Amino acid sequence: MPNASLEFEIHTSSGVPIYRQIIDQVRALVASGRVAGGTLLPSIRQLAADLEINMMTVSKAYARLESEGILERVRGTGMRVRARRTQASTADRQRELEPLIEPLVARADQLGLTENQLVAVIRSAFKERQAWTRT
Amino acid sequence: MPNASLEFEIHTSSGVPIYRQIIDQVRALVASGRVAGGTLLPSIRQLAADLEINMMTVSKAYARLESEGILERVRGTGMRVRARRTQASTADRQRELEPLIEPLVARADQLGLTENQLVAVIRSAFKERQAWTRT
Amino acid sequence: MPNASLEFEIHTSSGVPIYRQIIDQVRALVASGRVAGGTLLPSIRQLAADLEINMMTVSKAYARLESEGILERVRGTGMRVRARRTQASTADRQRELEPLIEPLVARADQLGLTENQLVAVIRSAFKERQAWTRT
Amino acid sequence: MPNASLEFEIHTSSGVPIYRQIIDQVRALVASGRVAGGTLLPSIRQLAADLEINMMTVSKAYARLESEGILERVRGTGMRVRARRTQASTADRQRELEPLIEPLVARADQLGLTENQLVAVIRSAFKERQAWTRT
DNA sequence: GTGGTCTAGACCACA
């Protein structure tokens, strides 16, 4: 299933800038090893159309990813994932989630939820997602 | 333990506007039933000083919470939590977390983590927080 | 003469992107030691107005300089030159010119000019500039 | 030494479009008198291969030079330098350098270099080039 | 077709 993992998801309600969401997702996909070095990303035009956002927003995200060394520009072709040795370790990938987990755990606590109540809703969201994307 | 739970936490690295983080936290605290109707919030001046942010940012958050009917302005006294019947149900409080959970689960999936690997890091973060705030 | 050296010059005929010219000039001014750490740059709006270009172009240049660690953002105030130890060495500053010198020398050679003929025109341009900017 | 001077040099790091660099170099070579009227330029295919760039880029440069009256298209043969009376005067050829010199002198000034420090690095670059290309 | 640069202008967060 080529490109199956190159689905981007934008959460506009979160307040997180769109270009940042794109950056974080590309980083995640590359770290997961699901997107191999050499993979061509959707073109700026294509992704902008898919997400119904402006080309410049995508361009900005790609430009930053290029300057981070995660993507490389191929003239006339598009943006490509730079060669990567291997998948990052589980611990490293878990660490990538920290910025999202900290606020969540704080909020759950403030809501007076227990650890198990939080985990329950996570598990349910995870399963729902799997059912959804297994297609 | 009055006001014990009125600790705010700002995550500047997340890209989420500060005033929004305040709003969401007040909402969470009220929904949790931990903050009873009538509770006085820290003054704008006080909270701005505590969080080392601008007073206008706090003011804006409070104003929105007032217009949502969660807080009420008491002349000469400050902002007060409006009378609430009871704690929201667990399900309702879990639902409050959705905007934070969706991006997290998506990111975890993109990182190629399993449900259990995600839950493990959540549990660990939760326990760490409890140890930290039990003080 | 405060800010005397914070004059930017854009050469639109050169084909070099405007934002790049700004970046290079800020780098040069900082390397020269003429612009001390802490100096406030002209605001995005101001510089855009002065140079009669779009704010986003200036913003892009400033953003890159920030990510290079040369500038830092001060909330509500503007962009500031980050603390620098000292002026770069003469050799280092001369090295900064290489990208401009190589094409020039190549062109001069292709024009059949001698070293002295090239130097003569450089000296004259330099003196003219000094007369111009000594004001 | 026929064609000895028909070496093109592309500086990709400068941000100046490749086609423009080609145009400027042809102009310089012709103005220098080193390339006489009637001289055949390398074919589009050849030059594109040499410089490892796209044929369209060369083609565009040649087309503009043709419209400027510097080159002429010879059916079945290629692009030829149009008859020129004589070498341009030294002053004229020096004037051709202005677009390159202005930004250089400005940058040198911004770097806090003196006229002599600038000239020193120019002389050194010139000599280095001579040593290199005398072959 | 690809990405890059730039504009004019809107609206936001923050000091």
Added chain:
DNA sequence: GTGGTCTAGACCACA
């Protein structure tokens, strides 16, 4: 006042 984000759209360089 400051910078940040985003849009809609133009035009360019290059494959």
